[in-house]
Amino acid sequence: MNRRIWELDALRGLCILGMVVVHFVYDLRDMFGLADFAYPGIFLFIMNWGSVLFLLISGVCVTLGSHPVRRGLIVFGCGMVCTLVTGGMYLTGLQGRGIVIWFGILHCLGLCMLLWPLAKRLPNWGLAVAAVALLALGYWFRTLTVQVPFLFPLGLTAPGFTSSDYFPLLPNLGWFLLGALTGRTLYRRKQSLFPRVPSGAAGIRFLSWCGRQSLLIYLLHQPVLFGLFSLYLWLQ
Secondary structure, three states: OOOOOHHHHHHHHHHHHHHHHHHHHHHHHHHOOOOOOOOOHHHHHHHHHHHHHHHHHHHHHHHHOOOHHHHHHHHHHHHHHHHHHHHHHHHOOOOOHHHOOOEOHHHHHHHHHHHHHHHOOOOHHHHHHHHHHHHHHHHHHOOOOOOOOOOHHHOOOOOOOOOOOEOOHHHHHHHHHHHHHHHHHOOOOOOOOOOOOOOOOHHHHHHHHHHHOHHHHHHHHHHHHHHHHHHHHHHO
């Protein structure tokens, strides 16, 4: 986007901060076993629906920006880096097999961006139909188990499949396309829908900055958390 739309950046920043909180709680309780408590309701809400909001926003942004293939390759490549790092942690015995990210949010977003040049040829009604169909198909896939081990990127998993971060193309491409439809309609003028909001306020500026740095925050937050928790255990 040549001209930033503050509410999209701020919402994306809110999503990425929510994800950091979710991973902090997960690391504290499950990965390092430093606490034993039931997940609070807000944690479950963010975990289940924060990613949906992030996908919707990403879909909106793909209609406002340029070079989706280049951006998609970068994001997907970062996802593969996460796969290699978590796979290395498993192979070296630092964590169990469940730590490996086989197809996480970055893989999914990158592939959605790569597919956008094909999807954008659809008219708005076609985009809506495709989005609903992909959502329905993807949620149906969640009820199935297949014996073919390499269909997990589509949402079809074999028995025993685990991934510490799993966002298959279906149904998530459907959410992405709904976001793109929103971008085509509500943001067709490529302007903020809330121009009178003081976007220069400190809180909004912070969230917007986090939104603009969301990829970097995603890549760095888990190594930082892992290092801090490891240091805490070492000091005990």
